[in-house]
Amino acid sequence: MSDTIVIFGASGDLTSRKLIPALYQLHRKGRLKKPVRIVGFSRSKFSHDEWRTSLAESTAEFAGEHFDAERWETFAQQIYYHPGDISQADDFSSLSRFLDEIEGSEPSGRVYYLSTAPRFYEQAIEQLGRAGLAEEGESFRRIIIEKPFGTDLASAKELNRCVHQVFSEHQVYRIDHYLGKETVQNLLVLRFGNSIFEPIWNRNYIDHVQITVAEAVDVGSRAGYYDTAGVVRDMVQNHLLQLLMVTAMESPVRYEADAIRNEKVKVLDAIQSLQLEDVGSDTFRGQYRGYTSSDGVEPTSHTATFAALKLGIDNWRWQGVPFYLRSGKAMSCRTTQIVIQFHAPPHKLFADSPRDLGEANRLVIQVQPAEGIQLHFQTKVPDAEMRMRQTDLSFNYQREFRGAMPEAYERLLLDALEGDASLFARADEVEAAWRICDPILQAWQQNDRPTLYMYDPGFWGPDECREWMLAQGREWFDNCPVLG
Numbered sequence: 001m002s003d004t005i006v007i008f009g010a011s012g013d014l015t016s017r018k019l020i021p022a023l024y025q026l027h028r029k030g031r032l033k034k035p036v037r038i039v040g041f042s043r044s045k046f047s048h049d050e051w052r053t054s055l056a057e058s059t060a061e062f063a064g065e066h067f068d069a070e071r072w073e074t075f076a077q078q079i080y081y082h083p084g085d086i087s088q089a090d091d092f093s094s095l096s097r098f099l100d101e102i103e104g105s106e107p108s109g110r111v112y113y114l115s116t117a118p119r120f121y122e123q124a125i126e127q128l129g130r131a132g133l134a135e136e137g138e139s140f141r142r143i144i145i146e147k148p149f150g151t152d153l154a155s156a157k158e159l160n161r162c163v164h165q166v167f168s169e170h171q172v173y174r175i176d177h178y179l180g181k182e183t184v185q186n187l188l189v190l191r192f193g194n195s196i197f198e199p200i201w202n203r204n205y206i207d208h209v210q211i212t213v214a215e216a217v218d219v220g221s222r223a224g225y226y227d228t229a230g231v232v233r234d235m236v237q238n239h240l241l242q243l244l245m246v247t248a249m250e251s252p253v254r255y256e257a258d259a260i261r262n263e264k265v266k267v268l269d270a271i272q273s274l275q276l277e278d279v280g281s282d283t284f285r286g287q288y289r290g291y292t293s294s295d296g297v298e299p300t301s302h303t304a305t306f307a308a309l310k311l312g313i314d315n316w317r318w319q320g321v322p323f324y325l326r327s328g329k330a331m332s333c334r335t336t337q338i339v340i341q342f343h344a345p346p347h348k349l350f351a352d353s354p355r356d357l358g359e360a361n362r363l364v365i366q367v368q369p370a371e372g373i374q375l376h377f378q379t380k381v382p383d384a385e386m387r388m389r390q391t392d393l394s395f396n397y398q399r400e401f402r403g404a405m406p407e408a409y410e411r412l413l414l415d416a417l418e419g420d421a422s423l424f425a426r427a428d429e430v431e432a433a434w435r436i437c438d439p440i441l442q443a444w445q446q447n448d449r450p451t452l453y454m455y456d457p458g459f460w461g462p463d464e465c466r467e468w469m470l471a472q473g474r475e476w477f478d479n480c481p482v483l484g
């Protein structure tokens with residue numbers, strides 16, 4: 001028995017940088033339970049051997065010290081290339097014949113990976129349907145769809161409708177690679193595999209939650225795409241809301257896909273949609289200076305490269321606890337972190353007791369880089385007088401487990417091959433996420449509120465965002481993780 005992965009967009013960046021290196025690592029580590037064939041599909045003309053050679057070079061670059069030429073040779077024997085154009089029905093018929101030929105008479109499961117620009121998703125799905133490539137007989141047929149899944153609620157619904165005409169929901173794996181990150185999965189373990197955090201993980205102990213996804217890079221060569229998307233579509237609708245769901249969800253009754261996804265969707269359902277008037281006060285947007293000079297960006301572009309949102313979750317656990325989401329390009333450093341900010345102690349026993357939230361207990365979950373967790377707390381400074389200082393207990397993956405963190409795509413590709421959809425988004429989940437983002441996007445487009453503030457690259461976004469937070473009695477935890 002064996003399986004086949006067909007990658008649409010075989011000559012693209014994601015395939016060479018992430019997908020093939022991840023599959024190679026799974027092969028190298030012996031994690032693939034069955035032999036897996038890889039078939040690349042895109043318009044560029046390669047022979048099997050030319051594609052293998054080009055992938056050997058890119059994998060050697062991205063797998064680094066783990067690349068082993070001998071192992072690669074064994075792995076590469078299962079790599080094939082089939083040139084084709086997504087718009088051509090004949091190319092899908094010939095793909096179908098080619099797959100039958102290399103798979104032989106043995107039934108093989110198939111995973112179709114859409115690693116092309118999103119404008120091709122619907123056409124590729126329709127072609128797969130027409131060519132009979134989605135029909136499950138003895139073996140599974142699954143499809144992995146890359147982000148972005150739609151550009152608003154209407155387009156996401158339309159894409160789901162198109163997907164469901166060809167594939168049943170159990171065959172569909174909508175990817176958000178953040179969910180494949182070790183640190184995000186560890187958040188479930190931290191919360192539900194320990195007994196000390198869950199009792200305090202609520203409104204009684206937590207003042208607010210901050211989730212930051214900061215990028216040091218600017219839009220670079222993606223400027224043309226970025227100008228049509230902006231930070232909410234690029235980061236908030238997917239990665240930030242995924243992190244929010246995992247932070248805020250209730251414990252699922254079982255560790256399985258639907259039980260987990262049911263709890264995640266409940267979180268989104270409990271988020272109050274921002275009304276037009278709230279968008280002015282509860283959202284914040286910015287653009288880094290110099291953005292409009294990028295190639296492919298309109299000189300008058302109002303696209304936000306920075307956003308901060310304040311969301312409320314209307315349920316028993318989180319009533320009155322704001323969740324602040326923040327993301328930006330050209331920021332101080334690259335960091336993704338979740339900050340659980342606890343209340344300050346109610347009674348100031350010591351002259352030096354924490355007076356403001358900045359000095360109160362804080363749990364910082366470093367999603368990337370410098371993956372780890374820190375608990376901040378007050379300690380007495382050794383001295384004859386009573387003075388306090390904030391210190392921390394720190395857990396660091398690198399120190400504890402050594403070795404490189406596995407790439408998110410390794411876990412996600414393995415799960416898709418094994419039929420575990422726990423770390424993939426369900427149809428209702430992506431639609432619920434758009435339901436939260438749509439009013440913000442519409443209001444930003446139609447109104448001059450909130451103001452689009454400018455910021456200098458290399459800082460934590462506009463100064464006014466710090467003031468926005470201070471006006472709410474809170475402070476951003478601006479922290480660049482220490483690497484190494």
Ligand SMILES: NC(=O)c1ccc[n+]([C@@H]2O[C@H](COP(=O)([O-])OP(=O)(O)OC[C@H]3O[C@@H](n4cnc5c(N)ncnc54)[C@H](OP(=O)(O)O)[C@@H]3O)[C@@H](O)[C@H]2O)c1
Pocket residue numbers: 008009010011012013014015017041042043044084085086087114115116117118120146147148
């Ligand atoms: N790159 C990343 O790190 C990353 C991260 C997260 C998500 N994604 C998502 O992953 C997807 C792929 O991204 P990418 O960066 O790899 O894009 P890319 O480098 O532009 O690659 C696009 C691929 O699509 C193929 N293609 C274009 N038109 C085609 C057609 N008519 N028929 C068949 N193939 C066609 C291209 O090959 P030919 O020109 O040879 O046909 C190329 O292989 C996008 O949806 C992106 O949003 C990418």
